[in-house]
Amino acid sequence: MSKRLEALERALAELEAEGRLSGEQRELVVQRLREVWNARRVDFASVVAAFGGVLVAAGLLYLVGYNWEALGKLAKLVLVFGVWLGLHFAGWRLAERGEYPRLGRAFTLAGVLAFGGALGLVAQIYNLSSHYPNAVLLWWTLSIPIALVTRSRAVLVAVLALALLWTAWHAGVWLDDQPNDRDRDWLANFPLLGAAWAALLCALVALCERTSYADFAEVLRKPIVPLAAAAPFVLAFHEPWHGQPSWWSQASEAGDPALSEHLERLKPVWVACSVAALALGAASARTRAPHVRIGFGLLVATVLLALLTLLAPSWLPLVANIALFGGALVAIALATRLSRASLASSGVLLFLAGVVARYFEYLWDKLEGAYAFLSTGALLLGVAWVFEQRRRSTRARAQESKP
Amino acid sequence: MNSTLKFWAAIAPSVLAVAAIAVRAELHLARALEVRLEVRPYDPMDALSGRYIAAPLAITTLEIGALRNECDGAQPGDSVWVALEPGEPWWTPSAVLCAPQAGTLALRGVLRDRSDALWTVDYELERFYIPHYAADPSAPTSGPRPQIIAVVRIDEGGAGLLSDLLIEGEPYADWNARQPQPGEQR
Numbered sequence: 001m002s003k004r005l006e007a008l009e010r011a012l013a014e015l016e017a018e019g020r021l022s023g024e025q026r027e028l029v030v031q032r033l034r035e036v037w038n039a040r041r042v043d044f045a046s047v048v049a050a051f052g053g054v055l056v057a058a059g060l061l062y063l064v065g066y067n068w069e070a071l072g073k074l075a076k077l078v079l080v081f082g083v084w085l086g087l088h089f090a091g092w093r094l095a096e097r098g099e100y101p102r103l104g105r106a107f108t109l110a111g112v113l114a115f116g117g118a119l120g121l122v123a124q125i126y127n128l129s130s131h132y133p134n135a136v137l138l139w140w141t142l143s144i145p146i147a148l149v150t151r152s153r154a155v156l157v158a159v160l161a162l163a164l165l166w167t168a169w170h171a172g173v174w175l176d177d178q179p180n181d182r183d184r185d186w187l188a189n190f191p192l193l194g195a196a197w198a199a200l201l202c203a204l205v206a207l208c209e210r211t212s213y214a215d216f217a218e219v220l221r222k223p224i225v226p227l228a229a230a231a232p233f234v235l236a237f238h239e240p241w242h243g244q245p246s247w248w249s250q251a252s253e254a255g256d257p258a259l260s261e262h263l264e265r266l267k268p269v270w271v272a273c274s275v276a277a278l279a280l281g282a283a284s285a286r287t288r289a290p291h292v293r294i295g296f297g298l299l300v301a302t303v304l305l306a307l308l309t310l311l312a313p314s315w316l317p318l319v320a321n322i323a324l325f326g327g328a329l330v331a332i333a334l335a336t337r338l339s340r341a342s343l344a345s346s347g348v349l350l351f352l353a354g355v356v357a358r359y360f361e362y363l364w365d366k367l368e369g370a371y372a373f374l375s376t377g378a379l380l381l382g383v384a385w386v387f388e389q390r391r392r393s394t395r396a397r398a399q400e401s402k403p
Numbered sequence: 404m405n406s407t408l409k410f411w412a413a414i415a416p417s418v419l420a421v422a423a424i425a426v427r428a429e430l431h432l433a434r435a436l437e438v439r440l441e442v443r444p445y446d447p448m449d450a451l452s453g454r455y456i457a458a459p460l461a462i463t464t465l466e467i468g469a470l471r472n473e474c475d476g477a478q479p480g481d482s483v484w485v486a487l488e489p490g491e492p493w494w495t496p497s498a499v500l501c502a503p504q505a506g507t508l509a510l511r512g513v514l515r516d517r518s519d520a521l522w523t524v525d526y527e528l529e530r531f532y533i534p535h536y537a538a539d540p541s542a543p544t545s546g547p548r549p550q551i552i553a554v555v556r557i558d559e560g561g562a563g564l565l566s567d568l569l570i571e572g573e574p575y576a577d578w579n580a581r582q583p584q585p586g587e588q589r
Contacts, residue, residue, distance in 0.1 A: 061451060064451065065452060066535045067532055116451055119420075119421060125532075128564075129528065146417075177479065
């Protein structure tokens with residue numbers, strides 16, 4: 001039993017000994033606590049079964065990749081289709097009967113991963129190639145119904161990982177195709193895409209919460225902070241944007257504003273933001289959950305950073321730093337409101353990562369760095385003092401109001 | 404909807420997608436016209452499908468001044484059709500079109516880059532998959548690189564499918580069977 005659960009049970013026993021809780025009530029609370037604890041515990045059988053499923057799928061992909069010349073086209077198709085569908089069928093039967101649900105889900109996960117092998121095999125047999133990663137697009141989109149029907153969180157993790165991989169890959173190919181390919185376009189597009197994805201995940205979390213897919217919200221919530229933090233963290237570095245002229249100064253010099261050309265450089269970000277906005281719109285029509293508001297906040301911040309990247313790049317590091325440290329504090333504030341310890345830890349980690357990054361960035365320009373650290377530190381100490389004062393006065397009022 | 408039906412409904416799109424790709428490719432191979440094109444190959448690896456010979460066609464780079472250009476306004480990202488004329492040992496480009504034309508055999512591609520003299524066109528025909536331990540004609544262990552020709556089947560719309568590689572005029576499988584076996588090589 002966990003030490004935390006033991007401590008809770010001891011506290012309940014003390015309350016019973018003090019006469020503030022009946023034995024029956026204590027039993028009920030302990031029973032409920034154990035249920036909740038067991039539901040959240042990492043299940044060893046599930047993990048082992050999932051590892052087994054991943055290994056089977058990896059083996060199948062290797063088999064496809066080996067391109068065994070002893071097997072003809074039809075034999076290869078029968079073998080891979082047979083194994084792929086067999087994995088799905090076994091997964092469904094084992095889970096459906098309720099006797100081996102964990103093993104069943106592991107087979108389903110292997111089946112979803114083996115779908116990539118089936119696509120790879122068909123590409124291999126017919127020598128198909130594609131400029132954009134369309135096979136990965138098919139892989140994750142066509143696996144969504146399987147995740148929804150089986151309600152498997154492991155399958156959802158696979159779908160999410162493939163979707164993120166496809167997004168980055170597709171954007172990379174698109175950027176590679178652009179004439180006058182610039183490093184700054186790569187630097188801006190990827191983190192901002194991550195932030196737009198975080199807004200989309202917020203919408204999906206809100207859509208899943210309080211439905212029969214509530215378990216999915218747990219999985220979808222996890223990548224939000226790292227994805228959202230990537231944009232301000234990466235864009236907060238001064239070097240790539242130092243001395244970059246603003247769009248309007250370029251426009252007045254060249255006589256040609258070409259705003260559409262500037263906007264075109266972040267096309268993947270605009271597409272991702274549009275998808276996130278639609279999803280958030282759908283979520284807000286259904287619920288007013290905090291994740292909808294967080295998602296809209298992220299979306300606005302992403303669009304603001306994207307516009308600054310294009311129109312006033314020299315201001316970008318300043319705004320990104322404010323977003324980074326402000327975001328960390330907002331995460332900690334939300335953690336206290338939503339009672340999520342992991343969110344508080346993420347906020348603290350983000351804050352520390354920002355400080356470490358700025359420390360090393362200013363290593364060769366210590367005076368400027370000293371000003372930045374001293375002023376920001378003083379500001380935060382001042383904010384903490386104001387909060388402390390407010391808490392003291394609230395406590396004093398509460399004391400005075402006691403009879 | 405009962406659970407059995409739900410399960411099959413969830414699997415069906417994946418199965419249909421893979422089957423559709425295979426059926427489309429088979430129909431293409433059965434119906435399309437065969438041409439032979441010069442290849443400038445190398446040998447990479449794909450995480451899902453394994454080892455392949457990257458077979459960039461020589462007509463990927465077009466000397467635009469030497470061709471009849473009926474699609475001068477094309478920009479990178481636009482589809483273009485490259486008309487081909489029969490020849491020995493391979494077919495050669497004769498014109499660049501904006502759309503397929505009846506009676507003209509043209510291969511569809513996407514314009515990736517253009518300068519005054521050269522256009523780069525991507526036909527998405529770059530991969531010829533080979534077994535893991537098969538011989539690689541793009542990097543011979545001894546002697547000069549053999550002549551490599553892509554056998555491409557082109558349908559009425561101009562879509563191409565790479566059906567074989569000819570190594571010194573011989574189908575790849577036959578050429579590979581005559582090469583030293585893995586034990587002898589490694």
